[in-house]
Amino acid sequence: MSKKITIEPVTRVEGHGKVTIHIDDEGNISQSRLHIVEFRGFERFVQGRPYWEAPVLVQRLCGICPVSHHLAAAKALDVIVGAGTGDGLTPTGEKMRRLMHYGQMFQSHALHFFHLVSPDLLFGVDGDPAIRNIIGVAKKFPDLAVQGVMMRKFGQEIIKATAGKKIHGTGAIPGGINKHLTQEEKESFLNGPDPLNIDKMISWSQDALTFLKGYHKENKEFIDGFAAFPSSHLSLVRKDGALDLYHGVLRAVDSEGKKILHDVDYQDYLDYIGEEVRNWSYMKFPYLTEFGKKDGWYRVGPLARLNTCDFIPSPLAQKEFEEFKAYTGGKPNNMSMHYHWARLIEVLHCAEMMKELLNDPDLMTGELVTKGEKRSEGVGVIEAPRGTLFHHYAINEHDQLTMANLIVSTTNNNEPMNVAVNHAAKQFMQGQQKITEGMMNAVEVAIRAYDPCLSCATHAMGRMPLEIVLVDNNNNIIDKKRR
């Protein structure tokens, strides 16, 4: 009997998702989909509000990456207040924002790796779910668990020092920033008691990479082969081609490394990127319009960023980047599980960049805000932990927001996540009569590689029980399980 398996919601990702896997009469996987089943219209909600509220309002989307939304909104409003398109801020304004952003990336990536991914690596994809979690990691590998906790804490403290507070931070304002870093804060981050200082964070970032590379060596077949498929890749890069998580131009390369989006100004993103709606998901499917809906999809996030950039402008991360690039002979890396490798290289880069900024006197003195001639529309783009994040706003003569369009990182990765699910399902479930917990987790591992935040993507609140439903060809439920 042909049947459909539903995994709902997906575990250890942010928000609420559901996976359906259709199996035909012969036990072959005929179709797999990642559905997004909640929706709340955030873009409509902000209409009519004063534009300067946007950087704070957008943090209501989700508590996981509020800083990314805060900064993307502020960058869009920089354009509206005439402060340029991302490179017109005062040195203090830009550097404080960068420090905030690196702190956010550092803690988000660390949380994802230690909290969400390491259990799969340490206990196996089909390991006992009772211990395949951070509690299990804490029991068996306490040093690793402590590192995860303290790296996350360090990043959170950086955010607090730059954004002002953990909830509804107000640090980034249209045209700049509203505070300097204090001498006390700087001293604490640079020379605080072990382990909460930047040198320890750099050292632990290197340790995490060593751990992952060791795991890769022992599990090459899984890490290289699981949910690997060719795709295009898109991200911001600095004008000279360097990795830049805060600002740059849009670049995309195809699976062979050929540039297909040529370092364009993101103010013109609508000329290059379209969004397709499909009737089975609330999450849209972005694509490069030049290549159409079928072939124009792309990956974003750490893997994509390391595929699009030419180099990393910090020495330790650059060395790791060279090893990463050499592994695929300089070609783009299309292996989903290598997101984790790329993510940890970015962790190291962020730590290095934080140290450089903490030693920069511009953070403690200097003008905070730039002003210029007001405009009625602006686009802000940032490389958020999960990938390229677009915020686009328009205002009226009363300074009220009249239009908001957000393409969040996870939405950009919608099609690749669906492809990854399909690959994982075929690899682990093809021809199987019984679906085990390990098989279900394998599908989730494929999704987790992309570190999706489904709350942001659908602008919804997440709930997280796990439900499995078996449905036959006529959509009759033949089995249902929940965990």
Added chain:
Amino acid sequence: MKSPYKILIYGFGNPGRQDDGLGNAFTERMEQWVNDLGLEGFEFDSNYQLNIEDAAAISDKDLVIFADASVEDIEDFILTQVDADTKVAFTTHAASPGYIVQLCRDIYNRIPPTYLLHIKGYEWNFREGLTGKAIENLENAVEMMKRKLQNPDELISSFKSFEYKEVY
């Protein structure tokens, strides 16, 4: 007034989603009270949700009060002991107080007396501000906790088991 105890009051939730901000509002109200009376030994924190670093934050405390909005079928609020939770935390959205206590035990070998204040909420849309009924519940919870925290020995000494126990 000097206290021999280190007490953490930690509200979590998203104040941009109406009554989801009850825990944060509770923390603000208690901080104001502590400042007005000049009490010592208290620390306050707020965040969108609990996360793994909070295991470090509670590890050296003599008493921890988490405060959160609740959709449970309760009248206005309840205060419960927090049991170490060994269940899988599916997402970082869902890091429960019990999960944080468990992590603290496994990493720092210590379980501080920890309670969760559940305050009943009603509306959860993209909007600032608590509903009228939620404010009433908040006021009731604040008054009860003021009384409890003027003499925290009872809360500390009564934290003896990990059985889920309603204490008020």
